[in-house]
Amino acid sequence: MATLATDRTSTQPASTFAFILKKAALSALVALGLFLLMIGIRTEAGPSGQLIYWTRFGELAAIVAAVFVGSIVVELLRQWSGRIGIAATPAPWVGSALAKIGKLLAPALLIFALLVPVIFYNQRYLLDLGILVLTYVMLGWGLNIVVGLAGLLDLGYVAFYAVGAYSYALLAQSGLPLPYLTGSYPFVAVDFLQLGPWAFWVLLPVSGLLAALWGVLLGFPVLRLRGDYLAIVTLAFGEIIRLVILNWQSLTGGPNGISGIPRPTVFGIPLTPGPDGLAAMLGVPFSPTHRLVFLFYLILALALLTNWVAIRLRRLPIGRAWEAMREDEVACRALGINITTTKLSAFALGAMFGGFAGAFFATRQGFISPESFTFQESALVLAIVVLGGMGSQLGVALAALTMIGGFELFRGLDQYRMLVFGAVMVLLMIWRPRGLVGHRAPSVFLHHRTTIAADMVKEGRG
């Protein structure tokens, strides 16, 4: 801490008033360039169809002035609250306190989640929102394996979500293809096994596996890429998948999407008003809310599965290898870690959970189209992971809750919603650059080993 303190005093004179002014002027200049055409000139179709335009230099000047003043304010605030570098290293007690709160918060959140359908049974809107939040929690946890643990910046995660959704939708319509050998050319024929009410349960793992396969396919070309380059390729990959879906009309229905996707069943028992539905079997009156409650618990279970797998793997050599790879790939190799399999496994596993979430999304909506799988979704999930604190399971859940919940909360703000969120994200990243829960919990082996080691020292000394 002593070094930090000296650091702070030594940087103070460097950021003088002239520096602030220069920075503000630069920001204003950038704003001028950006908004000159966007704000300064307005075009519209005139009465006879020709293009008319008029200038709005007053507004332009106002915006540039606002940026100038705002930049000064931000810089002053920054100096007042200390440098970012200092904020990045919180005192140890902050971490341990957070860990303690986390220990209580996580079970509390889980119990709350389990009770949501009971408490809000009559509020369909809230149940729907809960399902949406949990979907993003699951996506966040899935992406967290790739980005948070393995440190591979993936901007195309939505591709696996799409692969999962389309795998489920298409296979549910056609039936599960089962190839078998025949005696005559071409020696292989395919039977389509109709799954009926079991469609979701059979196809859920299939969708996950197909998504994992695509994860490996993406992984191979990007094995040697890192950081910015990896981000660009994954971004392109996400777009390729979406564009293929959009343009392969004969298979995917293109922009029209796929409708009539089978709804999930309670292990074969449909949630319908008919005599063979769950309600009739239990002898209770049918209500459409039953399906919502079921979907809620289904996505909760899937999300918890994702969480459980991620937590378990972190304690195993493969999870440790992911984290070590994030820190230093070269050192990993020298320690005998096979980077190829380590990377591919992270991609595959992250993609698999994305695929599960996609299959769930398809069965929940009953209709999917490429519009649901735009880059914005990838960005949203990545934002959840980064805001939550990369690698922290609790942080990701909290971030998903605040982001998706916040989106709904501020629905009244209409188009300003995005503006508010942008501002909140910028502020959060300035003050908590490691995310909401930036504290990295050591994997459990540590505790275990420490006790062993302590025993040994006693032995050695005695």
Place this chain on the structure above:
Amino acid sequence: MSTITTPLLAIRGLRAAYGKIEALKGVDLDIQPGEIVALIGANGAGKSTLMMSIFGRPRARAGHITFDGRDITGLATHEIARLRIAQSPEGRRIFPRMTVAENLQMGADATPGSDAVRAASLERVLTLFPRLQERLTQRGGTLSGGEQQMLAIGRALMSRPRLLLLDEPSLGLAPLITRQIFNAIRTLNREDGLTVLIVEQNANHALRLAHRGYVMVNGLITMAGAGLELLQRPEIRAAYLEGGRRV
């Protein structure tokens, strides 16, 4: 160390290059089981390149590297490491956000071994470097330079290596810490029979520690001999001891 045994590591005519710049121009080097060999030379002589080449990167353009009678020239880095050749790389390269205990565990993860064996290697590391014992739950990045070097060596030892490669372990360390680390290496060699190749700019320290030494200049081995004998040679003193001080 002139006993007639097969060398643990034998390098013959090794050439390696970064693009068009040839860093190793035909290097011959032998390490017998149980000895400490020092490789000294000026900056840019190719010492680190040689060490990395043993690990397959940069790949050898010509020549052979044999470890325990097996040609390892074309193997991938992680396969070479799994033969239980360990290294404490230049710049230490510990995992800064992981704890000391996790760093050590990473060293043991890739080589097979029972829990008891791992516990034994951990005990060995912690008795050699008691400082690490105090720091087990601390993040690697928060250690001092000397502690990080101890951690890097400890991590390498966790795989119970048959050959340990050390790249500039004294770089940037206080003399007292350097002495501690060199003492630990001597102990490992005497008590555990560990074979060590140590790359150093600190010729004085390294040659006093080593049984034998090699001097590298411009990608070639120019001199070889017993450590103390090399240390007495006037040209070595001029180039790496007195001369080194003047620069």
